[in-house]
Amino acid sequence: MITLERRPQPSRAWSYLSPLLAVIVTMIVGGLVFAALGKPPVEAIRTIFWDPLFGDFASYFRPQLLVKAAPLILIAIGLSFGFRAGIWNIGAEGQYIMGALFGAGLALAFYPSEARWLVFPLMIVAGTLGGLIWAMIPGLLRVYFRTNEILVSLMLVYVADFLLDAMALGLLRNPDGMGFPGSRNLQQYPAAHNAELIANTGMHWGVIAAFFAVVAAYILLSRHIFGFNVRLAGQSPRAAAFAGVSADKMVLICLGLSGALAGMAGMFEVAGPSGQVLASFNVGYGFTAIIVAFLGRLHPVGILLAGFLMALTYIGGELAQMNLQLPRSAIQLFQGMLLFFLLAVDVMTNFRIRFGRQKVA
């Protein structure tokens, strides 16, 4: 008989080990799935995890790592506060889109301004505000009408998605674009372009914002009373109330924070790597960031590492699609498995397995 026994204290070793173990198990099971699809499993795993960093075309892929990791990290850092406090913002994807629309919209309103000192900072503010406003909708609904923020934030993703379509075809469409959908390309608009800061590194302002968010989150969580209140609210809501933490304020702050960071990420993306408001602008960073947040144990440094890992699977996944004709959904399955196995292995942090006859408490 195998039984699970609650540990008196959560195991520190397991909380570090379980993400690693989850990655390894994902590689094994993912390999089996690839093999079942008739693809060479070892080569597929190598293509995903090794080739982007050390393969033949690594010099092309390495900058991509920063470009893909930055929005994931930025969004995941924001989400991690809410997740710690038991506030589930599942709609970061929508907030990311709204940030992009607000940022790009502002930039295009100023077109063809040359005042970069004015336009670019205003775009950051507008993008942040866009995500914040979008996240406030589930927040205020929960506080005033006790709705479920999971459902509302998730459904608002689809609303944002349609708004994006509408903007790409309507209000923000490039007047000089011969009727093609999509806005002006911000990459060709110097005052608004979130360009690479150092050539061929992938380093842009969004990457700097992501690193800054990691450091700020670390300090906030370990030293600041806000971080303490967040942890308290998540672990035991009644103790948090006793400590004077207002549950409603916590909901608004956590949703606001995650929305703001997601919006900022969207703005940096639309002004830089993507360049255009297009229906195909969003590629699921807002959802993948949920995996990143949990894979990183909701810890800022963990999220930093997990962000790079997920960015790697994005790049490697594309590579595997090209080189091995792996279907796109197989790659998404692979990414989802990572979260699945992490949650499974996570049991070991709070429980230990006992073999032998059943003990009854």
Added chain:
Amino acid sequence: MTRTLLALAGLTKAYPGVVANRDVSFEIQQGEVHALLGENGAGKSTLVKSIYGLVKPDSGVMHLNGQPFEPADPKAARAAGIAMVFQHFSLFDALNVAENVALGMENPPPLRDLAARIRDVSEQYGLPLDPSRIVGDLSAGERQRVEIIRCLLQDPKLLIMDEPTSVLTPQEVEILFETLRKLKAEGTAILYISHKLEEIRALCDTATILRLGEVVGDCVPSDVSAREMAEMMVGGTLHVPEREAGPEGDILLKLEGLSARSPQEFGTPLRDISVEVRAGQVLGIGGVAGNGQDELLLALSGEMPTAPQMVQFKGQPIGQVPPNARRGLGLCAAPEERLGHAAAPDMTLTENAALSGKTRKNLVKNGFVDWGGARDFASVIIDRFDVRTPGTENVARSLSGGNLQKFVIGREILQDPEVLVVNQPTWGVDASAAAAIRQAILDLAAKGAAVIVISQDLDELMEISDNFAALNEGRLSAPRPAKGLTIEEVGLMLGGAHDMEVAHVDA
């Protein structure tokens, strides 16, 4: 002539890190009320769980009516004629009495027949209970009757009762005792677990005393004093708190027509509570659990806002003032539920020290927590209140209930509040630790603080209170000086017997 019903020989049960029972042997005779006495952690619960089939002892044997008895699970124990009334009820609030009873049965009869049987049994034993009432509307005493009747329907040979009187008024206790005496007269043996020594003296024929998992003695309770039994339990002499009468001070806390809806479903609303507490005074608030104690604490701690004038601190209306600002003024509170309310289970003692101590101990500077200061505060609490733990970096969940209670109470007292409100300060705490906590409360009052102690332990309240008031269905009786109150008067203040009647012994 009595016959041995259940004999235990050499029962031993060890958990990782602790031996709960070591070589426990004693016998229970047919038709006797046998008390099992011991402090918290003495191993009483493990022992009765072994008898009830919930725990398998590592070694030792049990004989029931001379036959070897090894229940594999509670079902087997029940089949053998053993029934148990737990301290914590396992009832569904939303179902009625008969449905709740049916849920606990292996082959429940049709509900209408069952309801009739419940009525019969309840009348026979003087425990009137309407089978169609919703459990959520019942008082704690009535809920206990549901549990007892559930057991009686099985016609048990041995009835185990774990701390049955902790939720009852004195009158309800007397009625319960009549029921138990009637059962005893019919030949049912009762294994009675309690901390309350006077009750044991009144009810029990023999007592077995456990300390640290071992049997340390037995006695005939009516032949020895409560103090002697307590000292056998503790294994030393008992320190009785003493207090110096302080001068009558100013009114520090005043409640004026305090009414509020309960934040929880099936909670009790507070109804028009008015009372004053002066500096240096201890106001004891008695009452059976679920009569508004939790709500009163929430209204005082600031977790439940009320109209401003309803709560006044030194004449200042604070009904809308949130918890930390109240702490800043000098009003501290310690809720009843240690894990999950007064303390966060998975946080360290350092973090838990900061949880409520951050305001008065100045542990937050410019928004940043002074963890060094919090650690110092935690170690002062551990030191001054004799909290047994390896250190400040252990999580609250790893402490035993009594030790965590000392930590929680110590945390509030060491903030030097001007008004302290505590709910059940010594619940589940062993006798010597309870005495230490009471002494600390009295010392705080002697220094000029006003203290409100909400408790179900009437002996405790009589020992430390200057004034006594009772909370019944959310209403607070007018406070009366505690000195000279008889237990009957207290019982009437608590709302009497909730319509119970004495068992028809001749039925």
